[in-house]
Amino acid sequence: MSLPELQRMLARLVTASDLREGFLENPAGVARSQGWDTHLAGVLATVPPHQLRRYGESLVNKRCREAARCLPLTFKALGESRFRNRFREYAGESATRGTARHRGDAISFAHVLRSERPEASRNPAWLADLAAYEAALLRALDPRRWIVVLTLGHSPRDLAKAAHSGDSAVIVPRCSSFLVWIRLTRHGPCRLFRLSIPRS
Amino acid sequence: MIATLPKLGAGLGFREPYRAELLLDGDGVDFLEVIADHYLAAPPEKLRELDLLAERYTLIPHGLNLSLGSAEGLDPAYRDRLLALVRRLDPPWWSEHVAFTRAGGVDIGHLAPLPFTGEALEVLVANIAEVQGLTDRPLILENITYSFTFPGSELDEADFLGELVERTGCGLLLDVTNLYINAVNHRFDPYAFLARLPLDRVVQLHFAGGHQQGEFLVDSHSAPTPPEVWSLLDHMLARAPVKGVILERDEELPPFALLLEEIARVRQVWGSHAR
Numbered sequence: 001m002s003l004p005e006l007q008r009m010l011a012r013l014v015t016a017s018d019l020r021e022g023f024l025e026n027p028a029g030v031a032r033s034q035g036w037d038t039h040l041a042g043v044l045a046t047v048p049p050h051q052l053r054r055y056g057e058s059l060v061n062k063r064c065r066e067a068a069r070c071l072p073l074t075f076k077a078l079g080e081s082r083f084r085n086r087f088r089e090y091a092g093e094s095a096t097r098g099t100a101r102h103r104g105d106a107i108s109f110a111h112v113l114r115s116e117r118p119e120a121s122r123n124p125a126w127l128a129d130l131a132a133y134e135a136a137l138l139r140a141l142d143p144r145r146w147i148v149v150l151t152l153g154h155s156p157r158d159l160a161k162a163a164h165s166g167d168s169a170v171i172v173p174r175c176s177s178f179l180v181w182i183r184l185t186r187h188g189p190c191r192l193f194r195l196s197i198p199r200s
Numbered sequence: 201m202i203a204t205l206p207k208l209g210a211g212l213g214f215r216e217p218y219r220a221e222l223l224l225d226g227d228g229v230d231f232l233e234v235i236a237d238h239y240l241a242a243p244p245e246k247l248r249e250l251d252l253l254a255e256r257y258t259l260i261p262h263g264l265n266l267s268l269g270s271a272e273g274l275d276p277a278y279r280d281r282l283l284a285l286v287r288r289l290d291p292p293w294w295s296e297h298v299a300f301t302r303a304g305g306v307d308i309g310h311l312a313p314l315p316f317t318g319e320a321l322e323v324l325v326a327n328i329a330e331v332q333g334l335t336d337r338p339l340i341l342e343n344i345t346y347s348f349t350f351p352g353s354e355l356d357e358a359d360f361l362g363e364l365v366e367r368t369g370c371g372l373l374l375d376v377t378n379l380y381i382n383a384v385n386h387r388f389d390p391y392a393f394l395a396r397l398p399l400d401r402v403v404q405l406h407f408a409g410g411h412q413q414g415e416f417l418v419d420s421h422s423a424p425t426p427p428e429v430w431s432l433l434d435h436m437l438a439r440a441p442v443k444g445v446i447l448e449r450d451e452e453l454p455p456f457a458l459l460l461e462e463i464a465r466v467r468q469v470w471g472s473h474a475r
Binding site for chain 1: 237240241242243244245246265270271272278281300302303304306307308309310312315317319320323347348349350351352416418451
């Protein structure tokens with residue numbers, strides 16, 4: 001039994017839900033389309049489908065939990081159910097990599113949320129700025145970064161208040177905000193400089 | 201080698217929400233296990249947290265993504281970062297898993313099971329030899345939970361682990377909760393499993409509580425330890441030369457005092473066996 005190929009096949013099957021479902025329905029067909037050894041595919045096809053699905057689901061759930069930890073205000077603003085549902089949509093089209101995978105995953109998810117139009121997504125109007133703020137915070141934690149710059153249409157303090165309010169309809173006053181995170185030395189702390197100018 | 205390892209006692213898997221309690225008053229916690237991956241690409245502030253903790257506690261680094269079971273070999277960059285952390289902490293031992301986490305350029309993001317075969321043993325032995333050549337700190341290996349058993353196994357898990365530690369000289373990190381969960385989900389007797397395991401190689405134990413999802417038990421580390429796991433702990437502490445026991449609570453974090461109660465109970469059970 002070729003362990004390298006079995007592991008490659010399994011890694012794809014547990015991280016790509018569409019591929020997994022296709023495989024469970026037609027293992028030989030998917031194996032041929034992927035260029036896999038059909039005998040080895042047959043070996044993997046003996047794994048009970050519900051067990052393979054359960055493992056695949058657990059991977060998405062884990063990613064979601066970690067993203068919620070990295071984006072606590074965004075999680076609070078969306079609420080658990082909407083955060084999880086939206087993350088699951090995002091996770092189906094993305095993969096994680098690297099040592100800081102969860103930080104990277106959260107930043108990518110935050111960018112997706114930031115790009116969504118409130119009227120289409122039913123997100124609070126200020127969610128894009130909140131997600132952008134938390135993503136910038138995460139980027140600033142990357143020790144390879146010396147500087148992170150962000151402009152927002154709201155004050156971070158007001159965004160945090162809104163998230164904690166539990167009311168997605170709350171109005172957050174417009175306030176042009178310019179934030180810079182700077183790490184002056186490689187082993188030094190990251191400092192935040194912020195300028196907010198309320199709009200009348 | 202195992203006989204000369206220090207007895208560390210009963211401790212806790214370090215979780216950030218408990219940082220203040222552990223730094224200000226960690227009485228009742230003998231040592232900490234730290235998730236290595238949290239410190240491999242961390243900002244300086246996070247690494248300073250490690251230094252502060254190390255002033256008070258012995259820290260055991262617990263790796264998640266070395267992927268010792270990867271047939272395509274180790275990721276040299278990750279290996280070197282992990283071993284740099286091991287050198288930094290200078291622990292009496294460090295730990296990883298009998299699992300793989302990546303293959304073919306895909307990062308699974310979690311521990312995946314291996315088939316209990318001779319081929320998988322060879323892969324593990326080779327990868328472990330590679331890291332053993334780069335550090336003199338003893339490595340101990342943890343059993344994982346698995347949603348599915350990899351087809352084509354030639355051995356049962358206990359014999360596989362026994363063969364693995366015999367060939368590598370590693371110790372075992374026996375997660376009794378993982379054992380219990382696998383036993384329930386895959387219908388085998390955990391005590392029969394333990395009877396086949398080389399108990400003299402068990403250096404450390406993990407324990408925690410999980411939750412039920414339909415008929416399936418999940419190793420969510422999200423609940424108090426159930427009676428069945430306490431029984432397995434008691435069984436192990438009576439029979440194995442365990443050097444450390446770690447409570448692994450990850451989710452639904454309770455007040456710190458409740459964790460201290462569980463750790464105290466471990467100490468009490470351990471003391472009753474006078475090992």
